[in-house]
Amino acid sequence: MDHVRIIEVKQSVFADNDKRAAQLRQELKGRGVFLLNLMSSPGSGKTTTLRRTAELLKDELKIGVMEADIDSDVDARAMAEAGVKSIQLHTGGMCHLDADMTRQGLDELLAEGGVELAILENVGNLVCPAEFDTGAVKNAAILSVPEGDDKPLKYPLMFQVCDVVLINKMDVAPYFDFDLEKCREYIRMRNPNAKVIPICAKTGEGVEEWAGWLREQIRAWKV
Amino acid sequence: MDHVRIIEVKQSVFADNDKRAAQLRQELKGRGVFLLNLMSSPGSGKTTTLRRTAELLKDELKIGVMEADIDSDVDARAMAEAGVKSIQLHTGGMCHLDADMTRQGLDELLAEGGVELAILENVGNLVCPAEFDTGAVKNAAILSVPEGDDKPLKYPLMFQVCDVVLINKMDVAPYFDFDLEKCREYIRMRNPNAKVIPICAKTGEGVEEWAGWLREQIRAWKV
Numbered sequence: 001m002d003h004v005r006i007i008e009v010k011q012s013v014f015a016d017n018d019k020r021a022a023q024l025r026q027e028l029k030g031r032g033v034f035l036l037n038l039m040s041s042p043g044s045g046k047t048t049t050l051r052r053t054a055e056l057l058k059d060e061l062k063i064g065v066m067e068a069d070i071d072s073d074v075d076a077r078a079m080a081e082a083g084v085k086s087i088q089l090h091t092g093g094m095c096h097l098d099a100d101m102t103r104q105g106l107d108e109l110l111a112e113g114g115v116e117l118a119i120l121e122n123v124g125n126l127v128c129p130a131e132f133d134t135g136a137v138k139n140a141a142i143l144s145v146p147e148g149d150d151k152p153l154k155y156p157l158m159f160q161v162c163d164v165v166l167i168n169k170m171d172v173a174p175y176f177d178f179d180l181e182k183c184r185e186y187i188r189m190r191n192p193n194a195k196v197i198p199i200c201a202k203t204g205e206g207v208e209e210w211a212g213w214l215r216e217q218i219r220a221w222k223v
Numbered sequence: 224m225d226h227v228r229i230i231e232v233k234q235s236v237f238a239d240n241d242k243r244a245a246q247l248r249q250e251l252k253g254r255g256v257f258l259l260n261l262m263s264s265p266g267s268g269k270t271t272t273l274r275r276t277a278e279l280l281k282d283e284l285k286i287g288v289m290e291a292d293i294d295s296d297v298d299a300r301a302m303a304e305a306g307v308k309s310i311q312l313h314t315g316g317m318c319h320l321d322a323d324m325t326r327q328g329l330d331e332l333l334a335e336g337g338v339e340l341a342i343l344e345n346v347g348n349l350v351c352p353a354e355f356d357t358g359a360v361k362n363a364a365i366l367s368v369p370e371g372d373d374k375p376l377k378y379p380l381m382f383q384v385c386d387v388v389l390i391n392k393m394d395v396a397p398y399f400d401f402d403l404e405k406c407r408e409y410i411r412m413r414n415p416n417a418k419v420i421p422i423c424a425k426t427g428e429g430v431e432e433w434a435g436w437l438r439e440q441i442r443a444w445k446v
Contacts, residue, residue: 041265042349042378043370072376095350125350126265127318146369146392147266153295155265169369175395
């Protein structure tokens with residue numbers, strides 16, 4: 001499949017990441033591009049969630065996705081198969097993306113213009129990506145049911161920096177000891193403002209609510 | 224519960240981690256302590272696997288466990304409740320443990336003597352822990368079925384540095400698109416020498432084989 005572009009993003013040497021992230025956010029605003037940063041553990045369902053999200057939003061918004069991974073191009077292939085403009089970012093072993101690495105990806109993704117919603121699927125990692133502002137307008141995290149309801153206790157920063165937490169794989173809840181109310185409470189302890197939306201990306205459950213939340217954020221940001 | 228000790232391990236400033244790890248390994252050999260480094264994504268079942276392992280081995284080996292987390296003490300509590308000597312290591316936000324941080328934990332765990340099998344439950348992260356030699360004799364990784372069979376493609380280093388990969392949560396395999404043979408093949412691509420053992424820590428399936436493998440490694444190392 002030759003329409004998957006792979007971009008090798010270089011680790012940036014800039015200590016002033018926060019400043020660079022703020023600059024990038026400002027520039028994107030000027031270009032009318034809303035950047036979403038999607039983070040989670042490996043295998044929580046980021047790509048499947050994005051496929052579902054694109055199905056719901058692609059008729060109203062031009063979407064472009066950057067799939068960040070240390071290696072492989074399976075995610076960019078999956079998105080391209082779903083008819084979504086996507087590129088693969090290889091991080092050269094790096095465990096996260098910072099603002100400058102994100103900019104390198106955006107340079108490619110936005111080159112032809114037209115993208116209104118750019119989504120960064122960050123490296124699967126519940127620790128390091130939370131430490132770096134990528135320049136995104138909003139941060140989203142996915143926590144999947146099989147990972148357990150105690151993750152906000154163990155990985156505090158991820159839940160502190162998120163605007164929204166999607167609890168994915170709700171379809172398998174009967175087979176796991178996952179207490180949704182307890183999980184909501186732990187997220188609230190870390191971040192009382194985070195929106196929590198239970199979903200199942202596989203069946204589509206809850207994805208309407210998530211797409212609605214995202215639509216609302218984009219609308220508010222454009223004003 | 225007052226018998227959970229929490230140790231704040233400080234990020235080490237040593238560039239020569241490999242040398243320090245080799246030194247630590249040598250010292251542990253002199254003291255007759257086998258150190259196992261257990262790594263995985265968040266929520267793959269490290270703690271549950273260790274509880275099962277301890278049940279099988281605790282009558283023949285004195286076991287001590289170091290539970291590394293950024294925050295919380297839920298894992299050390301769980302191990303203590305299972306009657307296993309355990310301490311909690313807090314990494315102060317760090318995404319991994321290096322040899323010096325591991326040594327800080329061992330100083331506490333081994334203070335009273337007697338431990339023959341020391342286990343480091345590393346921070347839940349499929350990226351960074353693989354980059355640092357902790358001084359362990361063997362590295363083990365857990366990959367759980369809900370994470371997906373493609374993880375060795377996306378997180379190459381973790382599978383390269385592992386001596387054994389436990390495929391956990393086999394009980395829920397019917398509810399996920401997880402191809403065990405494909406997963407074995409991907410692991411083999413990264414590391415033809417890695418032993419692969421499917422288990423279910425919840426039901427105990429496969430844990431005998433894993434305990435047998437570990438027993439064998441300890442025996443070989445003691446010679």
